[in-house]
Amino acid sequence: MPAPASKPARRSDFDSRIASVTPLRHGYYRLVLEEGSAYFTTSVAPPPAVGAEVHIRRTFAGTTYLDTKGRDPIAIRLARGQ
Numbered sequence: 001m002p003a004p005a006s007k008p009a010r011r012s013d014f015d016s017r018i019a020s021v022t023p024l025r026h027g028y029y030r031l032v033l034e035e036g037s038a039y040f041t042t043s044v045a046p047p048p049a050v051g052a053e054v055h056i057r058r059t060f061a062g063t064t065y066l067d068t069k070g071r072d073p074i075a076i077r078l079a080r081g082q
Contacts, residue, residue: 012057012058013055013056013057013058014056015053015054015055015056016033016034016035016037016053016054016056017033017034017051017052017053017054018031018032018033018034018047018048018049018050018051018052018054019032019033019034019050020032020050021047021048021049021050024040026044027044027045028040028041028042028044029041029047030079031047031048031066031076033054033056037078038078038079039056039064039066039076039077039078039079040076040077040079041066041074041075041076042075042076042077043074043075045072045074047074048066048068048071048074052068053068053069054066054067054068055067055068056076063075064076064077064078
């Protein structure tokens with residue numbers, strides 16, 4: 001009997017590029033990455049520019065951060081899975 005199919009594991013650390021930035025209310029943004037995943041910023045900070053290289057990482061406590069060169073990490077939450 002074959003083993004049951006399992007869902008692929010979600011990536012917790014990966015590199016991508018910003019495909020689009022949509023401003024929301026009160027200084028928050030919706031960021032869409034090249035591969036189609038989307039995130040909401042959870043801290044008020046200027047977003048990276050479209051086309052910027054970013055690194056997505058998740059801490060052991062469960063917080064997800066978006067890292068870009070030359071600036072502090074931005075806390076984000078997943079809006080749509082990849």
